[in-house]
Amino acid sequence: EVQLQQSGAELVKPGASVKLSCKTSGYTFSNYYMSWLKQMPGQNIEWIGNIYGGNGGTGYNQKFKGKATLTVDKSSSTAYMDLSSLTSEDSAVYFCARKGYYGYNSYFDYWGQGVMVTVSS
Amino acid sequence: DIQMTQSPASLSASLGETVSIECLASEGISNDLAWYQQKSGKSPQLLIYAASRLQDGVPSRFSGSGSGTRYSLKISGMQPEDEADYFCQQSYKYPPTFGSGTKLEIK
Numbered sequence: 001e002v003q004l005q006q007s008g009a010e011l012v013k014p015g016a017s018v019k020l021s022c023k024t025s026g027y028t029f030s031n032y033y034m035s036w037l038k039q040m041p042g043q044n045i046e047w048i049g050n051i052y053g054g055n056g057g058t059g060y061n062q063k064f065k066g067k068a069t070l071t072v073d074k075s076s077s078t079a080y081m082d083l084s085s086l087t088s089e090d091s092a093v094y095f096c097a098r099k100g101y102y103g104y105n106s107y108f109d110y111w112g113q114g115v116m117v118t119v120s121s
Numbered sequence: 122d123i124q125m126t127q128s129p130a131s132l133s134a135s136l137g138e139t140v141s142i143e144c145l146a147s148e149g150i151s152n153d154l155a156w157y158q159q160k161s162g163k164s165p166q167l168l169i170y171a172a173s174r175l176q177d178g179v180p181s182r183f184s185g186s187g188s189g190t191r192y193s194l195k196i197s198g199m200q201p202e203d204e205a206d207y208f209c210q211q212s213y214k215y216p217p218t219f220g221s222g223t224k225l226e227i228k
Contacts, residue, residue, distance in 0.1 A: 044220070044222070045165070047216045047218070061215075062216075095165075097165075102170055102171045105152065105153045105212065106153070107170040107171075107212060108210070109167050109170075110167075111165055111166070113164055
């Protein structure tokens with residue numbers, strides 16, 4: 001059974017950084033891309049970027065370049081996302097999601113449970 | 122970025138009723154379209170991919186159709202457990218983008 005287990009809720013001060021984790025099981029981590037997504041109340045889900053489990057190759061949404069840094073630890077099948085210089089606009093629920101493929105089509109077939117990040121002094 | 126315009130924003134349906142949700146892309150996306158269901162406080166769950174293919178384990182009352190820029194999700198026979206938010210999402214061009222969502226409630 002494919003599972004993506006995210007780390008717990010975070011309360012961080014403005015200007016600080018936070019590192020979120022997404023520990024996977026039930027599939028070959030190095031064969032798939034992992035994406036990170038942001039969901040704020042009342043707003044569209046936003047794709048932040050993705051990282052390939054095999055070699056750590058990354059791709060980012062231009063909007064989140066400089067804000068998010070994605071890494072992986074293949075030995076523990078875990079993906080990470082660092083968020084830096086946090087402001088109130090970064091308060092949101094963040095999801096990791098595995099990227100699945102059907103021919104040239106792709107989609108997010110498994111999701112973590114989400115983690116709430118609250119930026120407040 | 123490709124804009125995904127989803128309608129309606131909210132919808133009420135009686136049990137057993139058939140409902141449809143529409144998604145309009147700002148340019149052609151060649152059926153690279155997925156639909157997700159998100160229940161309150163939970164993560165999104167994949168329902169449909171490649172516009173019309175049903176994800177394993179998803180009830181057959183869910184179906185997807187469309188082409189070019191227009192796509193739709195149909196629920197044939199509303200069930201209590203279908204009360205949720207629904208989102209469309211394109212992966213045809215980077216970055217992947219989502220519709221604004223449809224809140225489906227039981228009447």
